[in-house]
Amino acid sequence: MASLASWTLVRANREQTIESRKRNFHEWNRGLNIDQYLKLHDDLDIYEHAADAKLNTWVLVDRNDPSSLNYLCACETYRRTGLVATSGGVKEVTAYAVASVYTPVVNRKQGYARQMLRLLHHVIGIKGGLPEFPAEWGSPPSSEGFGDGKFSILYSDVGPKFYTTCGPTPSAPGWIVQNPYEVVWTLEGHTDGDQSRVKLLKDTDLEDVLAKDAALIKKEMVGATGPCVSFTANNGVNNYLVQRSIFRTVLTNGRRADAWGAVLPEHERQPFSFLTWTPDPLDFTITRLRADPESLPVLIAAAKKIAAERKAVEIVAWAVPEGLQEACKVLGGVQRTRTNHLPSVHVYDADGEKFEWIHNEKFSWC
Numbered sequence: 001m002a003s004l005a006s007w008t009l010v011r012a013n014r015e016q017t018i019e020s021r022k023r024n025f026h027e028w029n030r031g032l033n034i035d036q037y038l039k040l041h042d043d044l045d046i047y048e049h050a051a052d053a054k055l056n057t058w059v060l061v062d063r064n065d066p067s068s069l070n071y072l073c074a075c076e077t078y079r080r081t082g083l084v085a086t087s088g089g090v091k092e093v094t095a096y097a098v099a100s101v102y103t104p105v106v107n108r109k110q111g112y113a114r115q116m117l118r119l120l121h122h123v124i125g126i127k128g129g130l131p132e133f134p135a136e137w138g139s140p141p142s143s144e145g146f147g148d149g150k151f152s153i154l155y156s157d158v159g160p161k162f163y164t165t166c167g168p169t170p171s172a173p174g175w176i177v178q179n180p181y182e183v184v185w186t187l188e189g190h191t192d193g194d195q196s197r198v199k200l201l202k203d204t205d206l207e208d209v210l211a212k213d214a215a216l217i218k219k220e221m222v223g224a225t226g227p228c229v230s231f232t233a234n235n236g237v238n239n240y241l242v243q244r245s246i247f248r249t250v251l252t253n254g255r256r257a258d259a260w261g262a263v264l265p266e267h268e269r270q271p272f273s274f275l276t277w278t279p280d281p282l283d284f285t286i287t288r289l290r291a292d293p294e295s296l297p298v299l300i301a302a303a304k305k306i307a308a309e310r311k312a313v314e315i316v317a318w319a320v321p322e323g324l325q326e327a328c329k330v331l332g333g334v335q336r337t338r339t340n341h342l343p344s345v346h347v348y349d350a351d352g353e354k355f356e357w358i359h360n361e362k363f364s365w366c
Protein backbone atom coordinates (compact mmCIF):
# COMPACT_ATOMS: atom_id res chain seq x y z
CA MET A 1 0.00 0.00 0.00
CA ALA A 2 1.28 3.47 -0.91
CA SER A 3 1.94 5.89 1.98
CA LEU A 4 -0.87 8.16 3.17
CA ALA A 5 1.16 11.16 2.01
CA SER A 6 0.98 10.06 -1.61
CA TRP A 7 -2.76 10.78 -1.80
CA THR A 8 -4.67 14.00 -1.59
CA LEU A 9 -8.25 15.14 -1.80
CA VAL A 10 -9.41 17.33 -4.67
CA ARG A 11 -12.69 18.80 -5.82
CA ALA A 12 -13.77 16.61 -8.73
CA ASN A 13 -13.87 18.06 -12.22
CA ARG A 14 -16.95 17.39 -14.38
CA GLU A 15 -15.55 14.12 -15.80
CA GLN A 16 -14.63 12.82 -12.35
CA THR A 17 -18.08 13.77 -11.05
CA ILE A 18 -19.84 11.83 -13.80
CA GLU A 19 -17.46 8.93 -13.28
CA SER A 20 -18.37 8.89 -9.57
CA ARG A 21 -22.08 8.65 -10.45
CA LYS A 22 -21.39 5.82 -12.89
CA ARG A 23 -19.39 4.01 -10.21
CA ASN A 24 -22.02 4.31 -7.47
CA PHE A 25 -24.95 3.57 -9.80
CA HIS A 26 -25.04 -0.10 -8.76
CA GLU A 27 -25.29 0.87 -5.11
CA TRP A 28 -27.99 3.54 -5.27
CA ASN A 29 -29.99 3.17 -8.52
CA ARG A 30 -33.18 1.93 -6.78
CA GLY A 31 -34.62 0.54 -10.01
CA LEU A 32 -33.44 3.24 -12.43
CA ASN A 33 -31.28 2.33 -15.43
CA ILE A 34 -27.93 4.08 -15.85
CA ASP A 35 -29.26 6.74 -18.25
CA GLN A 36 -32.14 7.54 -15.91
CA TYR A 37 -29.77 7.62 -12.94
CA LEU A 38 -27.39 10.07 -14.60
CA LYS A 39 -30.30 12.19 -15.80
CA LEU A 40 -31.82 12.24 -12.30
CA HIS A 41 -28.58 13.70 -10.93
CA ASP A 42 -28.21 16.20 -13.76
CA ASP A 43 -31.80 17.34 -13.35
CA LEU A 44 -31.45 17.69 -9.58
CA ASP A 45 -28.21 19.67 -9.87
CA ILE A 46 -30.03 22.86 -10.88
CA TYR A 47 -32.18 23.04 -7.75
CA GLU A 48 -31.38 25.30 -4.83
CA HIS A 49 -29.88 22.59 -2.59
CA ALA A 50 -27.16 21.98 -5.20
CA ALA A 51 -26.99 25.12 -7.37
CA ASP A 52 -24.22 27.74 -7.13
CA ALA A 53 -21.63 25.09 -6.32
CA LYS A 54 -23.39 24.03 -3.11
CA LEU A 55 -23.01 20.43 -4.24
CA ASN A 56 -19.46 19.21 -4.82
CA THR A 57 -17.93 15.83 -5.44
CA TRP A 58 -14.54 15.09 -3.85
CA VAL A 59 -12.09 12.44 -4.96
CA LEU A 60 -9.07 10.87 -3.30
CA VAL A 61 -6.31 10.93 -5.89
CA ASP A 62 -2.66 10.27 -6.39
CA ARG A 63 -1.03 13.65 -5.73
CA ASN A 64 0.82 13.41 -9.02
CA ASP A 65 -2.29 12.74 -11.08
CA PRO A 66 -5.11 14.81 -9.58
CA SER A 67 -7.41 14.97 -12.62
CA SER A 68 -7.23 11.24 -13.37
CA LEU A 69 -10.42 9.21 -13.75
CA ASN A 70 -8.50 6.45 -12.06
CA TYR A 71 -9.05 7.97 -8.61
CA LEU A 72 -9.50 5.82 -5.51
CA CYS A 73 -12.85 6.78 -3.95
CA ALA A 74 -15.31 9.67 -3.84
CA CYS A 75 -17.88 11.50 -1.75
CA GLU A 76 -20.10 14.55 -2.00
CA THR A 77 -20.74 17.59 0.17
CA TYR A 78 -23.71 19.94 0.27
CA ARG A 79 -23.01 23.41 1.62
CA ARG A 80 -25.91 24.67 3.74
CA THR A 81 -26.78 27.38 6.18
CA GLY A 82 -26.75 26.02 9.71
CA LEU A 83 -27.50 27.42 13.14
CA VAL A 84 -25.33 27.19 16.23
CA ALA A 85 -26.50 28.05 19.74
CA THR A 86 -23.98 28.66 22.52
CA SER A 87 -24.01 30.76 25.67
CA GLY A 88 -23.03 33.63 23.34
CA GLY A 89 -26.32 33.42 21.41
CA VAL A 90 -27.55 31.93 18.13
CA LYS A 91 -25.49 32.37 14.98
CA GLU A 92 -26.06 31.51 11.34
CA VAL A 93 -23.09 29.54 10.07
CA THR A 94 -21.98 27.57 7.05
CA ALA A 95 -22.18 23.81 7.53
CA TYR A 96 -21.87 20.74 5.35
CA ALA A 97 -23.76 17.54 4.74
CA VAL A 98 -21.56 14.68 3.50
CA ALA A 99 -23.08 12.08 1.19
CA SER A 100 -22.44 9.32 -1.34
CA VAL A 101 -19.24 7.99 0.24
CA TYR A 102 -18.18 5.31 -2.20
CA THR A 103 -15.14 3.14 -2.88
CA PRO A 104 -15.24 0.75 -5.86
CA VAL A 105 -15.23 -2.90 -4.78
CA VAL A 106 -11.67 -3.50 -6.06
CA ASN A 107 -10.34 -0.63 -3.95
CA ARG A 108 -12.08 -1.50 -0.71
CA LYS A 109 -10.50 -2.23 2.69
CA GLN A 110 -7.30 -0.38 1.92
CA GLY A 111 -8.06 2.67 4.02
CA TYR A 112 -9.04 4.92 1.10
CA ALA A 113 -12.48 6.05 2.31
CA ARG A 114 -11.16 6.70 5.82
CA GLN A 115 -8.30 8.83 4.55
CA MET A 116 -10.59 10.70 2.13
CA LEU A 117 -12.95 11.64 4.96
CA ARG A 118 -10.12 12.55 7.30
CA LEU A 119 -8.79 14.93 4.68
CA LEU A 120 -12.28 16.27 4.03
CA HIS A 121 -12.38 17.85 7.52
CA HIS A 122 -9.33 19.91 6.54
CA VAL A 123 -11.09 21.11 3.39
CA ILE A 124 -14.48 22.06 4.83
CA GLY A 125 -13.86 22.77 8.54
CA ILE A 126 -13.03 26.23 9.89
CA LYS A 127 -9.34 26.44 10.62
CA GLY A 128 -9.87 27.51 14.25
CA GLY A 129 -11.87 24.36 14.88
CA LEU A 130 -9.29 21.91 13.52
CA PRO A 131 -6.21 20.30 15.06
CA GLU A 132 -2.90 20.68 13.29
CA PHE A 133 -2.68 18.80 9.99
CA PRO A 134 -0.74 15.56 10.61
CA ALA A 135 2.75 15.75 9.09
CA GLU A 136 2.61 12.10 8.02
CA TRP A 137 -0.22 12.95 5.61
CA GLY A 138 2.05 15.19 3.50
CA SER A 139 0.88 18.68 2.55
CA PRO A 140 -2.76 19.53 3.30
CA PRO A 141 -5.41 19.50 0.57
CA SER A 142 -6.50 22.86 -0.81
CA SER A 143 -9.42 24.41 1.08
CA GLU A 144 -9.74 27.36 -1.29
CA GLY A 145 -13.37 28.47 -1.39
CA PHE A 146 -14.16 26.22 1.58
CA GLY A 147 -12.71 26.07 5.12
CA ASP A 148 -15.82 27.79 6.48
CA GLY A 149 -17.79 24.87 7.97
CA LYS A 150 -18.73 25.13 11.65
CA PHE A 151 -20.08 21.59 11.60
CA SER A 152 -20.69 18.70 9.24
CA ILE A 153 -23.12 15.83 9.31
CA LEU A 154 -23.72 12.56 7.51
CA TYR A 155 -26.09 9.62 7.73
CA SER A 156 -24.22 6.35 8.16
CA ASP A 157 -25.44 3.26 6.35
CA VAL A 158 -22.44 1.27 7.59
CA GLY A 159 -23.16 1.22 11.28
CA PRO A 160 -22.00 3.53 14.09
CA LYS A 161 -18.24 2.74 14.12
CA PHE A 162 -16.66 3.49 10.73
CA TYR A 163 -17.27 7.26 10.63
CA THR A 164 -16.08 7.75 14.22
CA THR A 165 -12.66 6.55 13.02
CA CYS A 166 -12.55 9.25 10.32
CA GLY A 167 -11.36 12.25 12.35
CA PRO A 168 -9.09 15.16 11.40
CA THR A 169 -6.09 13.33 12.93
CA PRO A 170 -5.52 9.59 13.35
CA SER A 171 -6.59 9.81 17.01
CA ALA A 172 -9.32 12.49 16.86
CA PRO A 173 -12.92 11.27 16.60
CA GLY A 174 -14.78 11.73 13.35
CA TRP A 175 -18.56 11.88 13.02
CA ILE A 176 -20.43 10.66 16.11
CA VAL A 177 -23.90 9.13 15.97
CA GLN A 178 -26.58 11.08 17.84
CA ASN A 179 -30.24 10.26 18.42
CA PRO A 180 -30.76 7.45 15.88
CA TYR A 181 -34.37 6.94 16.90
CA GLU A 182 -37.58 6.96 14.95
CA VAL A 183 -41.28 6.53 15.66
CA VAL A 184 -43.30 4.21 13.43
CA TRP A 185 -47.03 3.99 12.90
CA THR A 186 -48.38 1.03 10.96
CA LEU A 187 -51.38 1.66 8.73
CA GLU A 188 -53.01 -1.68 9.42
CA GLY A 189 -56.71 -1.19 10.13
CA HIS A 190 -56.37 2.55 9.46
CA THR A 191 -59.58 4.57 9.06
CA ASP A 192 -59.63 8.25 8.13
CA GLY A 193 -60.35 10.61 11.04
CA ASP A 194 -61.86 14.08 10.78
CA GLN A 195 -59.72 16.04 8.32
CA SER A 196 -61.83 19.18 8.11
CA ARG A 197 -59.30 21.45 9.90
CA VAL A 198 -56.28 20.34 7.89
CA LYS A 199 -54.93 22.03 4.80
CA LEU A 200 -52.84 19.73 2.63
CA LEU A 201 -49.65 21.24 1.24
CA LYS A 202 -48.68 21.13 -2.42
CA ASP A 203 -45.00 21.04 -3.33
CA THR A 204 -45.21 24.74 -4.20
CA ASP A 205 -46.55 25.58 -0.70
CA LEU A 206 -43.65 24.02 1.18
CA GLU A 207 -40.95 26.68 0.97
CA ASP A 208 -43.13 29.38 2.63
CA VAL A 209 -44.12 27.05 5.46
CA LEU A 210 -40.52 25.93 5.97
CA ALA A 211 -39.18 29.50 5.91
CA LYS A 212 -41.59 30.41 8.69
CA ASP A 213 -40.53 27.29 10.58
CA ALA A 214 -36.85 28.23 10.10
CA ALA A 215 -37.40 31.67 11.60
CA LEU A 216 -39.07 30.06 14.62
CA ILE A 217 -36.27 27.50 15.01
CA LYS A 218 -33.75 30.35 15.15
CA LYS A 219 -35.79 32.16 17.81
CA GLU A 220 -36.35 29.01 19.85
CA MET A 221 -32.66 28.12 19.86
CA VAL A 222 -32.03 31.23 21.95
CA GLY A 223 -33.57 29.29 24.83
CA ALA A 224 -31.44 26.15 24.28
CA THR A 225 -30.22 24.62 27.53
CA GLY A 226 -26.83 23.62 26.11
CA PRO A 227 -24.70 24.07 22.97
CA CYS A 228 -26.49 22.79 19.90
CA VAL A 229 -26.45 22.87 16.11
CA SER A 230 -29.26 22.59 13.61
CA PHE A 231 -30.15 22.82 9.97
CA THR A 232 -33.44 24.27 8.81
CA ALA A 233 -35.54 22.73 6.06
CA ASN A 234 -35.98 25.85 3.91
CA ASN A 235 -33.66 27.16 1.16
CA GLY A 236 -34.24 24.04 -0.87
CA VAL A 237 -33.01 21.56 1.74
CA ASN A 238 -36.32 19.69 2.09
CA ASN A 239 -37.06 20.41 -1.57
CA TYR A 240 -34.18 18.10 -2.55
CA LEU A 241 -36.26 15.17 -1.28
CA VAL A 242 -39.37 16.51 -3.00
CA GLN A 243 -37.71 16.95 -6.40
CA ARG A 244 -35.91 13.63 -6.11
CA SER A 245 -39.19 11.89 -5.48
CA ILE A 246 -40.93 13.73 -8.35
CA PHE A 247 -38.16 12.93 -10.85
CA ARG A 248 -38.11 9.28 -9.84
CA THR A 249 -41.87 9.07 -10.24
CA VAL A 250 -41.67 10.61 -13.72
CA LEU A 251 -38.79 8.36 -14.79
CA THR A 252 -40.58 5.22 -13.58
CA ASN A 253 -44.06 6.27 -14.80
CA GLY A 254 -45.40 6.26 -11.23
CA ARG A 255 -48.27 8.34 -9.89
CA ARG A 256 -47.13 11.83 -8.94
CA ALA A 257 -48.09 12.88 -5.41
CA ASP A 258 -50.31 15.94 -4.93
CA ALA A 259 -49.87 16.31 -1.17
CA TRP A 260 -46.46 16.82 0.50
CA GLY A 261 -47.55 17.81 3.98
CA ALA A 262 -50.32 19.28 6.08
CA VAL A 263 -50.77 22.46 8.11
CA LEU A 264 -53.34 23.53 10.69
CA PRO A 265 -54.87 26.99 10.76
CA GLU A 266 -53.31 29.11 13.51
CA HIS A 267 -55.37 30.80 16.16
CA GLU A 268 -54.90 31.87 19.78
CA ARG A 269 -55.00 28.37 21.16
CA GLN A 270 -53.33 26.69 18.19
CA PRO A 271 -49.73 27.70 17.48
CA PHE A 272 -48.20 27.12 14.03
CA SER A 273 -48.30 23.32 13.48
CA PHE A 274 -47.48 21.35 10.37
CA LEU A 275 -45.71 18.35 9.00
CA THR A 276 -44.11 17.52 5.66
CA TRP A 277 -43.40 14.12 4.18
CA THR A 278 -41.90 12.14 1.32
CA PRO A 279 -44.79 10.22 -0.21
CA ASP A 280 -42.95 7.16 -1.55
CA PRO A 281 -45.00 4.05 -0.66
CA LEU A 282 -41.95 2.02 0.37
CA ASP A 283 -40.50 4.79 2.49
CA PHE A 284 -43.25 7.18 3.60
CA THR A 285 -41.34 9.41 6.02
CA ILE A 286 -42.21 12.60 7.85
CA THR A 287 -39.47 15.03 6.88
CA ARG A 288 -40.25 17.83 9.36
CA LEU A 289 -42.71 17.96 12.22
CA ARG A 290 -43.75 21.00 14.26
CA ALA A 291 -46.58 20.06 16.58
CA ASP A 292 -47.73 19.99 20.16
CA PRO A 293 -49.69 17.18 21.84
CA GLU A 294 -52.97 18.89 20.81
CA SER A 295 -52.15 19.28 17.11
CA LEU A 296 -50.29 16.00 16.70
CA PRO A 297 -53.32 13.66 16.35
CA VAL A 298 -54.88 15.53 13.44
CA LEU A 299 -51.53 15.97 11.66
CA ILE A 300 -50.64 12.29 12.01
CA ALA A 301 -54.15 11.39 10.83
CA ALA A 302 -53.57 13.51 7.71
CA ALA A 303 -50.24 11.78 7.03
CA LYS A 304 -51.83 8.35 7.56
CA LYS A 305 -54.65 9.13 5.16
CA ILE A 306 -52.28 10.12 2.36
CA ALA A 307 -49.91 7.25 3.16
CA ALA A 308 -52.81 4.79 2.94
CA GLU A 309 -53.91 6.26 -0.40
CA ARG A 310 -50.38 5.77 -1.68
CA LYS A 311 -50.41 2.15 -0.46
CA ALA A 312 -47.68 2.61 2.15
CA VAL A 313 -47.75 0.17 5.06
CA GLU A 314 -46.24 2.48 7.66
CA ILE A 315 -45.16 6.04 8.29
CA VAL A 316 -41.98 6.96 10.04
CA ALA A 317 -40.80 10.10 11.84
CA TRP A 318 -37.13 10.62 12.75
CA ALA A 319 -35.90 12.41 15.87
CA VAL A 320 -39.28 13.14 17.44
CA PRO A 321 -38.69 15.59 20.30
CA GLU A 322 -38.92 14.31 23.85
CA GLY A 323 -42.02 16.39 24.59
CA LEU A 324 -43.99 14.60 21.86
CA GLN A 325 -42.99 11.01 22.61
CA GLU A 326 -45.91 10.34 24.93
CA ALA A 327 -48.43 11.83 22.48
CA CYS A 328 -46.93 9.65 19.72
CA LYS A 329 -47.36 6.56 21.91
CA VAL A 330 -51.01 7.41 22.58
CA LEU A 331 -51.49 7.51 18.78
CA GLY A 332 -50.00 4.04 18.41
CA GLY A 333 -46.50 5.20 17.49
CA VAL A 334 -43.71 2.82 18.44
CA GLN A 335 -40.19 4.09 19.05
CA ARG A 336 -37.37 2.05 17.53
CA THR A 337 -33.64 2.45 17.05
CA ARG A 338 -32.58 2.79 13.44
CA THR A 339 -29.90 0.51 12.05
CA ASN A 340 -29.30 2.60 8.93
CA HIS A 341 -29.16 6.31 8.08
CA LEU A 342 -27.55 6.87 11.50
CA PRO A 343 -27.33 10.64 12.04
CA SER A 344 -23.70 11.55 12.75
CA VAL A 345 -22.16 14.92 13.46
CA HIS A 346 -18.76 16.58 13.82
CA VAL A 347 -18.47 20.13 15.15
CA TYR A 348 -15.33 22.14 14.34
CA ASP A 349 -14.76 23.57 17.80
CA ALA A 350 -11.36 24.28 19.31
CA ASP A 351 -12.62 23.84 22.87
CA GLY A 352 -13.97 20.37 22.13
CA GLU A 353 -17.36 21.39 23.51
CA LYS A 354 -20.14 18.81 23.12
CA PHE A 355 -22.92 20.03 20.83
CA GLU A 356 -26.30 18.41 20.42
CA TRP A 357 -27.60 18.18 16.84
CA ILE A 358 -31.26 19.12 17.11
CA HIS A 359 -33.96 18.70 14.46
CA ASN A 360 -32.03 15.89 12.79
CA GLU A 361 -35.17 14.84 10.95
CA LYS A 362 -35.40 13.35 7.48
CA PHE A 363 -35.34 16.79 5.75
CA SER A 364 -31.62 16.94 6.53
CA TRP A 365 -30.84 13.67 4.80
CA CYS A 366 -29.01 13.61 1.47
Ligand SMILES: CC(C)(COP(=O)(O)OP(=O)(O)OC[C@H]1O[C@@H](n2cnc3c(N)ncnc32)[C@H](O)[C@@H]1OP(=O)(O)O)[C@@H](O)C(=O)NCCC(=O)NCCS
Pocket residue numbers: 027073100101102103104107108109110111112113114115155156157158159161162
Ligand atom coordinates in the same frame (compact mmCIF):
# COMPACT_ATOMS: atom_id res chain seq x y z
C1 LIG B 1 -18.21 2.03 3.15
C2 LIG B 1 -17.10 2.15 2.11
C3 LIG B 1 -17.14 3.55 1.52
C4 LIG B 1 -15.76 1.93 2.81
O1 LIG B 1 -14.75 2.14 1.84
P1 LIG B 1 -13.26 1.58 2.02
O2 LIG B 1 -12.39 2.40 1.14
O3 LIG B 1 -13.25 0.13 1.88
O4 LIG B 1 -13.04 1.96 3.56
P2 LIG B 1 -11.70 1.84 4.39
O5 LIG B 1 -10.80 0.84 3.77
O6 LIG B 1 -11.18 3.19 4.67
O7 LIG B 1 -12.28 1.28 5.73
C5 LIG B 1 -12.89 0.00 5.73
C6 LIG B 1 -13.86 0.03 6.84
O8 LIG B 1 -15.17 0.23 6.28
C7 LIG B 1 -16.10 -0.23 7.23
N1 LIG B 1 -17.21 -0.80 6.50
C8 LIG B 1 -17.33 -0.97 5.17
N2 LIG B 1 -18.53 -1.48 4.86
C9 LIG B 1 -19.18 -1.65 6.02
C10 LIG B 1 -20.46 -2.12 6.36
N3 LIG B 1 -21.32 -2.53 5.43
N4 LIG B 1 -20.81 -2.14 7.67
C11 LIG B 1 -19.96 -1.72 8.62
N5 LIG B 1 -18.73 -1.24 8.36
C12 LIG B 1 -18.34 -1.21 7.07
C13 LIG B 1 -15.39 -1.21 8.11
O9 LIG B 1 -15.41 -0.60 9.37
C14 LIG B 1 -13.98 -1.28 7.59
O10 LIG B 1 -13.19 -1.26 8.72
P3 LIG B 1 -12.00 -2.31 8.90
O11 LIG B 1 -10.88 -1.69 8.13
O12 LIG B 1 -11.80 -2.30 10.35
O13 LIG B 1 -12.46 -3.63 8.33
C15 LIG B 1 -17.25 1.08 0.99
O14 LIG B 1 -17.38 -0.18 1.59
C16 LIG B 1 -18.42 1.33 0.06
O15 LIG B 1 -18.32 2.07 -0.91
N6 LIG B 1 -19.56 0.70 0.34
C17 LIG B 1 -20.76 0.82 -0.48
C18 LIG B 1 -21.38 2.21 -0.38
C19 LIG B 1 -21.69 2.60 1.04
O16 LIG B 1 -22.29 1.84 1.80
N7 LIG B 1 -21.27 3.83 1.41
C20 LIG B 1 -21.49 4.36 2.73
C21 LIG B 1 -22.79 5.03 2.79
S1 LIG B 1 -23.09 5.79 4.35
